[in-house]
Amino acid sequence: MFHSQMAPWVPTFIQSCKNNELQPFTPLQFATIDNAANLPRVRTVVFRDFLFHDKKTNVLTFNSDLRSGKIDESFPQEKDHTTTFETCVYFPQTWEQYRFSGQCFVISNKSKEHVPKELLTKYKILSPKVTNNEEAGEYVHDEEEDFCCVPDDEDWDNEVIRQWSSLSRSSKSLYRKPAPGSPLTKETSKALDKIQRGVDGAKEDAGLENFGIVCLCIDTVDYLNLKDGRGGERWIYRRSTEQDGTGLETWDEQEVCP
Numbered sequence: 001m002f003h004s005q006m007a008p009w010v011p012t013f014i015q016s017c018k019n020n021e022l023q024p025f026t027p028l029q030f031a032t033i034d035n036a037a038n039l040p041r042v043r044t045v046v047f048r049d050f051l052f053h054d055k056k057t058n059v060l061t062f063n064s065d066l067r068s069g070k071i072d073e074s075f076p077q078e079k080d081h082t083t084t085f086e087t088c089v090y091f092p093q094t095w096e097q098y099r100f101s102g103q104c105f106v107i108s109n110k111s112k113e114h115v116p117k118e119l120l121t122k123y124k125i126l127s128p129k130v131t132n133n134e135e136a137g138e139y140v141h142d143e144e145e146d147f148c149c150v151p152d153d154e155d156w157d158n159e160v161i162r163q164w165s166s167l168s169r170s171s172k173s174l175y176r177k178p179a180p181g182s183p184l185t186k187e188t189s190k191a192l193d194k195i196q197r198g199v200d201g202a203k204e205d206a207g208l209e210n211f212g213i214v215c216l217c218i219d220t221v222d223y224l225n226l227k228d229g230r231g232g233e234r235w236i237y238r239r240s241t242e243q244d245g246t247g248l249e250t251w252d253e254q255e256v257c258p
Contacts, residue, residue, distance in 0.1 A: 005124070005248050007058040009221045009237045013098060014055065017047075020091040028062060029088045030214075032074035043070055047089065048166075051215055052128045052151075052159055058249075059125060060087075060100065060216040063163065066108055067179040067210055081105055082119060087216060095226035102219035102239075107156050108212040120150040123217040124249045127151045128158075164211055175207030176200075224258060232258030 017026055026047040034041050051059035064070055074083050086101040103123075105115050119125075130149040151159075164172070173195050178188040194200035221237040234257065240250040 006056045007218065007221075007237065007239070007249070008251050008253055009098075009218075009223060009235075010055050010058060012223065016091050016094060016096050016098070020093045022093060023091075026089060028060075030062070030070070031086045031088075032070075032083055034073040035075075035083075036073065041070070041073055045070075045087075045214075048163060048213075051125070052131075052155070053162065054128065054131060056131070057125055058218055059123070060218070061163070061213050062216075063167075064106070064212050064214050065175055065180055065210050066106075066110065066212045069181055071106065071212065075106055081111060082116065085216065097222075097224040097226075099222040100216060100218050100220070102217045104214055104216045106212045106214055107160060109157070109160055109209060111212065115151075115156070117150050119217065125150065125217075127155050129155070160208075160211065160213060163213055164205075164208055169204060172204055172207060173198075175210040176202055177207075226258070234258040 020026075028045050028047050029042055030045045031040060031042040033039070045062040045064070048061050048063055051057040051061055074085075075081055082103050082105045084102070085104045086099060088097065088099045090097045103119065105119065107115060126149050128151070177195055178191055182188060191200065195202075219239045221235075223235045223237070224232065225234070226232045233255065236254045236256055238252045238254075240252055
């Protein structure tokens with residue numbers, strides 16, 4: 001059987017987000033290696049949701065302009081459109097820090113065909129159609145059909161539209177601005193001004209072709225809580241590569257000195 005299961009760090013992370021509700025959003029520091037220059041790159045991004053709005057995927061997501069440097073520098077322009085990453089989030093109200101590391105990929109209206117199915121099966125990422133049936137007790141999977149339950153083009157299309165639709169009009173307008181990092185000229189300055197004032201004449205969905213979702217598949221979580229009564233607590237969660245015979249994803253948990 002091929003199952004998805006919520007990782008043990010997910011409920012703690014969700015609670016941390018709720019306990020820091022004074023923050024209007026949850027910022028992440030996203031780090032990768034520039035493939036061309038072989039240099040480290042780090043940027044601040046915003047956690048948007050779990051993939052498919054399903055916590056059991058254990059996949060964190062953030063949005064990005066496909067024309068931005070983080071895409072060109074971090075993701076190889078070839079069939080296996082993936083890269084390794086580390087991201088860090090700090091919650092100031094509760095003095096908690098999470099460091100996530102693993103592999104990530106990008107989905108969009110352009111690049112969904114670049115998601116390797118081997119990666120999806122490795123991280124037990126199931127099609128929402130499958131998980132909905134599984135929850136209803138209707139799903140039966142043949143162990144030999146390795147790829148029958150991974151997301152298909154329709155699933156990726158729906159997820160892109162779901163996350164795009166959740167954005168404000170102002171956020172959507174960012175994706176129809178001149179390409180990030182392009183020279184500021186008289187023409188681009190005029191275009192930026194029109195978009196800022198909402199008089200550029202474009203429809204609200206203009207810019208969707210530049211919209212991408214970066215999906216973070218987690219291998220390791222380093223959780224630190226400095227407000228714990230013992231002077232702090234720290235847990236390391238590692239995704240296990242060994243299968244337990246049930247098809248369920250397994251995690252090793254270890255408490256260490258903070």
